[in-house]
Each structure stands twice: as structure tokens, then as C-alpha cells.
Amino acid sequence: MYKAAILGCRGRSKGHIRAYEHVTKGKVVAICDLVEDLLNSFGDEFGIDRRYTDIHEMLDKEKPDLLHIVTRPALRVELLTIAAEHEVPAVIVEKPIAIDGEDYLAICELNERSSTKFIVNHQLHFHPKRLELQRDVDEGKIGEIRLLEVSARLNLLGQGTHILELMFSFNGHVPATSVFGQVSGDKGLYTTHPAPDMAEAVITFENGTRGVILCGKNAPSVGEGVAEHMHKRISVYGTRGFIQWQMNFWERSTPKGYECGEKSYGAEDLLGQAGLTEAAFEWIEDESRPHPTRLELALQQFNVILGLYASALDRKPIELPYKPDGNFLERLRERLKT
CATH class of the missing domain: 3.40.50.720 (NAD(P)-binding Rossmann-like Domain)
Structure with a gap:
């Protein structure tokens, strides 16, 4: 033990x-x-x-x-x-x-x-229903991926890294090659998770797939009366169908038909955290089983956020991977101050 x-x-x-x-x-x-x-x-x-x-x-x-x-x-x-x-x-x-x-x-x-x-x-990576939808995509049930769309109503550091991880995972961790983004609002830059209030970007991947990310009030709502942190979602569109995962809902459309249903985020999150933890112990005992949310991959995903900041500040697409020259938060505070 x-x-x-x-x-x-x-x-x-x-x-x-x-x-x-x-x-x-x-x-x-x-x-x-x-x-x-x-x-x-x-x-x-x-x-x-x-x-x-x-x-x-x-x-x-x-x-x-x-x-x-x-x-x-x-x-x-x-x-x-x-x-x-x-x-x-x-x-x-x-x-x-x-x-x-x-x-x-x-x-x-x-x-x-x-x-x-x-x-x-x-831990969202290990939610049981998300893993099921991941298998559907991996097995080609929706065909070749054309577009991945992710959104959350908290800022990029509040929940953006969660949904970026989902985007990369559903796309098989294919490297991103460019990002073209925009940001708005400075209140979130003075919190414990400092980031602009709103952000959105188009991400291009090496396999030609495009990704769209929206974070903040500009992100779609999943329903009235839902707490702000409960609006995380991802949709994956393929040549033969699509899947969507939300915190309390899922849907899947394939050539065999359409299905949807509700689920308990609390119950799934407990099992997701357990799955992430168990996978850590498995990596300790077996080097050939690297963890799917290991730091190496998370750094690639965070690099997209830094590229998004550079894109917003420089008003142009940024090639990835991007090597930052210093920090961004002070520049963003200055540019976005109201």
C-alpha cells in the first residue's frame, strides 16, 4: 500500500x-x-x-x-x-x-x-461518462474530428485549463500549431486565479482540426439558475456525428442514432478524482503507464494560454509552441484597465 x-x-x-x-x-x-x-x-x-x-x-x-x-x-x-x-x-x-x-x-x-x-x-479527464464518450471518439463512431468547441463561464485560470485538457484529450494530444485570440475585462486579473474576465480563441492543430475556446460571460450557458462553475462543456464534431459533455448532461449522435441523458456531477467527480489518483500510483509502479494528465501535457496546454495572451496583445495569430518573453499579467492589466 x-x-x-x-x-x-x-x-x-x-x-x-x-x-x-x-x-x-x-x-x-x-x-x-x-x-x-x-x-x-x-x-x-x-x-x-x-x-x-x-x-x-x-x-x-x-x-x-x-x-x-x-x-x-x-x-x-x-x-x-x-x-x-x-x-x-x-x-x-x-x-x-x-x-x-x-x-x-x-x-x-x-x-x-x-x-x-x-x-x-x-480530474474531469477521469469522469466515467467522459471516458465513455472518449472511447466513442477514439473508435471512430463520429468519424474524423473536424471541430472541438469548449467553454466555461469562469476565466482561463479558473476553468480554462480544465476544458483545454478535454480538448487536447479528445483530439489525441495532437500538437497545436497556432492560436488566434482575444481577451476583455480586467477584474479577474486581480484575483487568486489572475486572468482576463473573458477570452476566446481559435486553435489550429497539426492534424488540421480546429478548436474553439470561450471563457467568461461570453461562454454559452447550460441553463438558468446554474452556478457559474457548472457551465463547463465540450462538443466534438466529426464527419459522421458529434458528442457533447456537460457537468450534468451528455449527448451523442452517431449513424446508429441519437442518445442523451443526465448524470450527477458530484458522483462522477468523486470517481474522477479517484481514477486520477489511482493512475498516479499505477505510474509509480510501472514506468510504461504514464499518467494522462502528467505535467508534460499540461505545460503544452498552458502554452496555448500564453500564446492566446500574446495574440490578444499583438493582434495577430501566434505560432505554437510559443516561448514567452517575460510575463503577461501586468501588460494585460495595463491594456485592459477601465
């Missing part, structure tokens, strides 16, 4: 630890948070006795096989570096993996030199 530890005991961490009800290869043995009240409340709720306020102490004493990093995005480089220096075998880190150009480049460099297996927590 592999040992896991959790760094960060705020709300999202509960989704990580509850998933262990369905994980067979590991268990959580220790937790860490700087705020003792949060640490003790979390430990009491989930029955974890080994509690730390110092990450170095926890890693030295517990030597976990898997570390969950569930903290704010601005700390990514520092905490991933600590995990690598302690030679933690694998890390699951919350999205987004970066917030700007310089931390993106630092994490790229860390991934190149570190032996730690870094995984980004894009």
Missing part, C-alpha cells in the same frame, strides 16, 4: 481525500497546513493523526510516495521545487499549473531536471 500526504487543508482538499474511498493502491497518512485550526479540523474530520505545519518536516518524516499539493496557484514553483528536492516519487498538483510566463518557464525547467512524476489535477 502506497503512502500519500496532503499539503493544504482548505475546501478543495476534501475532494482529494474523499476519493480515497475508491482508491485501492494507497492511503493518506499525513496532512500539512500552516493554519493549525484548518489542519486540526481537517484531520479530525477525516481521521488523520499525523499533522504538520512544516512541509519539510512532513516529507522528511513520512516519506510519502505521493504528495497532493492543494494550494493557491502563486505557490506552484516553490512547492513543486520542494517536492523535487525531497525526491517525492509523485505529486498531484491542483490546476492551473502556472499563472504567467516566468513561472511557466521555471516549471518547464524543473520538469526537465527532476525525477519526480508531476501530475496536474484535471
Whole structure:
């Protein structure tokens, strides 16, 4: 049985630890948070006795096989570096993996030199119904893919990385070759997930497929009275049909007919988190089974966001992969200020 530890005991961490009800290869043995009240409340709720306020102490004493990093995005480089220096075998880190150009480049460099297996927590990838629709696409049931459309009503760093991961996954992780985008609104640039309020772009892939992404109030609604974070969706259009995945709904059209149905996002998300965690342990024990949301792929997806920013600022399409020259957030704040 592999040992896991959790760094960060705020709300999202509960989704990580509850998933262990369905994980067979590991268990959580220790937790860490700087705020003792949060640490003790979390430990009491989930029955974890080994509690730390110092990450170095926890890693030295517990030597976990898997570390969950569930903290704010601005700390990514520092905490991933600590995990690598302690030679933690694998890390699951919350999205987004970066917030700007310089931390993106630092994490790229860390991934190149570190032996730690870094995984980004894009748990939607493992939702059971999404996996079923992925198999339909992979098996050619909708024909050759022509267009992938993804949207979310939170900003690019709030949920854009989730839906970009879905886009790349349904398209078989074919490299993107260009992005042409636009952004608007500066309020979101002053939050913990700093990004323009709205963004949209057309992405071209090496196989000729096009992708469209919309994030913010410009994204389509999935229904009235639905919380803002519940509007994530993807549609994949092929030569013989299409599929659509939403958080509580799905549909599929193939030459055999049309089907649709409702589903429970909460139930699927628990199983999705469990599947992502189980796959991390499988990668630890078998190098030939790389994780489908590993850092290498997440960095390729985040590169599209940086290219989108460059496209909006320079008012032209940007070839990918794109090497950022410094940061974007201050330039975006200046350009978009109201």
C-alpha cells in the first residue's frame, strides 16, 4: 500500500481525500497546513493523526510516495521545487499549473531536471461518462474530428485549463500549431486565479482540426439558475456525428442514432478524482503507464494560454509552441484597465 500526504487543508482538499474511498493502491497518512485550526479540523474530520505545519518536516518524516499539493496557484514553483528536492516519487498538483510566463518557464525547467512524476489535477479527464464518450471518439463512431468547441463561464485560470485538457484529450494530444485570440475585462486579473474576465480563441492543430475556446460571460450557458462553475462543456464534431459533455448532461449522435441523458456531477467527480489518483500510483509502479494528465501535457496546454495572451496583445495569430518573453499579467492589466 502506497503512502500519500496532503499539503493544504482548505475546501478543495476534501475532494482529494474523499476519493480515497475508491482508491485501492494507497492511503493518506499525513496532512500539512500552516493554519493549525484548518489542519486540526481537517484531520479530525477525516481521521488523520499525523499533522504538520512544516512541509519539510512532513516529507522528511513520512516519506510519502505521493504528495497532493492543494494550494493557491502563486505557490506552484516553490512547492513543486520542494517536492523535487525531497525526491517525492509523485505529486498531484491542483490546476492551473502556472499563472504567467516566468513561472511557466521555471516549471518547464524543473520538469526537465527532476525525477519526480508531476501530475496536474484535471480530474474531469477521469469522469466515467467522459471516458465513455472518449472511447466513442477514439473508435471512430463520429468519424474524423473536424471541430472541438469548449467553454466555461469562469476565466482561463479558473476553468480554462480544465476544458483545454478535454480538448487536447479528445483530439489525441495532437500538437497545436497556432492560436488566434482575444481577451476583455480586467477584474479577474486581480484575483487568486489572475486572468482576463473573458477570452476566446481559435486553435489550429497539426492534424488540421480546429478548436474553439470561450471563457467568461461570453461562454454559452447550460441553463438558468446554474452556478457559474457548472457551465463547463465540450462538443466534438466529426464527419459522421458529434458528442457533447456537460457537468450534468451528455449527448451523442452517431449513424446508429441519437442518445442523451443526465448524470450527477458530484458522483462522477468523486470517481474522477479517484481514477486520477489511482493512475498516479499505477505510474509509480510501472514506468510504461504514464499518467494522462502528467505535467508534460499540461505545460503544452498552458502554452496555448500564453500564446492566446500574446495574440490578444499583438493582434495577430501566434505560432505554437510559443516561448514567452517575460510575463503577461501586468501588460494585460495595463491594456485592459477601465
